[in-house]
Amino acid sequence: MEAVDAAIKIIQIYEANFPECLSRVFVINAPKVFSIGYPILKPFIHERTRNKIKIFGHDAKQWKAAILAEVNPEELPACYGGTMTDPDGNPNCLTILNMGGEVPKSYHFSGKPDTANKKSLSISSGSKEHLEFKVERSGDILKWNFHSEESDIGFAVYRKQGSELIPVVPHDRVDCQMSAEEGEIDCGETGVYVVEFDNNFSYLRSKKIWYSIKVESGSMIRENGNGFDSL
Known part of the structure; x- marks a missing residue:
């Protein structure tokens, strides 16, 4: 449930500080557990924002068609149904999209706050x-x-x-x-x-x-x- 609490807070901050900046959200390959978590989130999301969220399971044909209905294929990485690739042909467009990676150990949380004298x-x-x-x-x-x-x-x-x-x-x-x-x-x-x-x-x-x-x-x-x- 920590993920749900975090998602609620992020959404509320986004809606309070950046209204109408969101155009569309596509959630793809959503796991079955998402069907449990999303109904918990929905009451905390403004209806205007809810209407901009589209959720899809693992049917790639379905979600690629939905994305292409709103995004130009030349501006969409090939892995998501578009035609854009890296210069070396990589369909994930890693030179354009930062996909994250392993968090350096120096950033790992080292322990809980001290409980002494508490x-x-x-x-x-x-x-x-x-x-x-x-x-x-x-x-x-x-x-x-x-x-x-x-x-x-x-x-x-x-x-x-x-x-x-x-x-x-x-x-x-x-x-x-x-x-x-x-x-x-x-x-x-x-x-x-x-x-x-x-x-x-x-x-x-x-x-x-x-x-x-x-x-x-x-x-x-x-x-x-x-x-x-x-x-």
Whole structure:
């Protein structure tokens, strides 16, 4: 399901920032599993974009005809049904199309973020967890450092005001499985601050996070950089 989550995010970013730049998408040689994943994606794709996507199985005759109906054969590599080739006759047009390759080992992910001095928290699918921290002096600093074991997690900070939760840090989905998310706020008002980890958007997968959250004295930080944990 990570691939589905990634595809949804890519599509949403594309539609939000590059509207109407997409002319047509041809998905060819789609595996059977695609018939399971695509219906999950469709509700997150604008109808205008959905109408530009054409999906084909392994019938090359069918998808080549569909592509040629919209692309000039002289501008389409021969491997996709056109007449374009490399100077040496290669139908894959490798001198024009970058097909990627093996990722150098220097770019391989070396490990997960450090869990030392962090607590773990499991958040069920479709739910959220609240952690409360008491700020006794105006100007104290609420600091956080967290990461997830896989996929993203919703994060927000609120201040309690009676039975209400007043937003302090707006809710956002954070990709923190590769590197830890760090931040802090200057608590201008005393009271109870609520840190929220939200997994409401995940219908199938629970999330496990590792976190370190503390309240430090603002005056001590300004004077000598030292502080103390509140909770």
